Amino acid sequence: MTIEIQPSINVKTAIESRRAARSFKPDPIPPAILAEILRLGVRSPSGYNLQPWRFIVLQDPASKQKLKACAFDQRQVVEAPTVLICCGDRRAAGPENTEAVIELGKTTGAMNDNLAGYMRQAIPQLFENRPCFDSLETWTNRHTMLAVAHLMIAAKSFGVDSCPMEGFVSAKVKEAFQIPEEVDVCCLLPLGYAAEPFKQYGGRFEVTQVYYSESYGQVLSVEI
Numbered sequence: 660m661t662i663e664i665q666p667s668i669n670v671k672t673a674i675e676s677r678r679a680a681r682s683f684k685p686d687p688i689p690p691a692i693l694a695e696i697l698r699l700g701v702r703s704p705s706g707y708n709l710q711p712w713r714f715i716v717l718q719d720p721a722s723k724q725k726l727k728a729c730a731f732d733q734r735q736v737v738e739a740p741t742v743l744i745c746c747g748d749r750r751a752a753g754p755e756n757t758e759a760v761i762e763l764g765k766t767t768g769a770m771n772d773n774l775a776g777y778m779r780q781a782i783p784q785l786f787e788n789r790p791c792f793d794s795l796e797t798w799t800n801r802h803t804m805l806a807v808a809h810l811m812i813a814a815k816s817f818g819v820d821s822c823p824m825e826g827f828v829s830a831k832v833k834e835a836f837q838i839p840e841e842v843d844v845c846c847l848l849p850l851g852y853a854a855e856p857f858k859q860y861g862g863r864f865e866v867t868q869v870y871y872s873e874s875y876g877q878v879l880s881v882e883i
Contacts, residue, residue: 664695666816673815678860680820680853683738688850692817693741696850700810703802707782708760711751711799712806715744715836729831730847735822739849744832745807747799749841752786754779796843803845810848820853 668676688696697716705711717723718741726744727736736742750756757778764770792798811821824847832844872879 664691664817666813667818668816670812670816673812677811677815677821678853678857679822680739680849680851680857681735681822682854683735683740683820683849683851684854685738685740686852687740688819688852692819693850696810696813696817696819699813700806703806703809705802705805706785706798707757707778708764709751709756709782709802710760711748711756712803713746713748713842715746715838717742717744725835726827726832726847729835730824730827733824733826735824735849736847738854739822739851741850743810743848743850744836744838745803745845745848746838746842747796747803747845748839749795749799749843751799752782752795754783757782799843800845807846807848810850814850818852819850822849823847824849 666673697714700714701710701712703712717726720737723737723739723742726742727733730736761770761775761778764774786795786798789795789798792801807823811823814821827844827847829844832838832847833840833842838844866881867879870879870881871877
């Protein structure tokens with residue numbers, strides 16, 4: 660019998676209470692909860708459903724020590740029971756991945772011949788013309804970080820803390836973990852249970868400072 664795992668924190672509370680943990684307890688994440696966090700993380704959206712994200716899941720202490728040496732010796736990497744190396748695979752732009760996504764859609768009943776034909780035509784044009792990004796790495800990073808955000812909120816909904824990290828030497832990480840040339844390291848994501856109180860909430864700019872009405876810089880009138 661399959662037991663459905665339910666989060667202990669609702670989405671609003673998870674978003675408002677999520678903070679970057681600077682130190683972690685050694686307590687492991689229960690396997691069923693970790694599996695559900697990983698499953699929910701890749702429910703993230705991606706252009707044409709190409710899903711360019713790839714994650715290396717580290718739990719072995721030796722692997723985490725190896726990563727620490729690539730991440731300026733930051734303690735979160737070895738303290739957290741689980742660490743994800745979050746990557747974007749530029750090969751997702753290729754025809755093989757397009758065909759895999761089409762087959763996946765057929766399996767779920769979401770793909771018909773017309774849509775498949777459109778994808779085979781439109782996807783190469785997207786990556787040839789690049790109308791909304793300058794490089795393929797920009798595109799893969801964009802979608803991978805959407806998945807990372809999903810992972811952090813999903814984790815917090817189960818009471819699991821996280822710490823997105825960009826303090827690492829990408830070339831060293833790629834060499835240490837046999838990451839292919841076509842795959843870029845976007846961030847590191849330790850997951851676990853915070854060992855010390857979070858820093859005081861630093862605040863966010865007002866909605867009217869970061870949202871505009873109709874065109875850039877125009878004041879938005881909104882009641883929050």
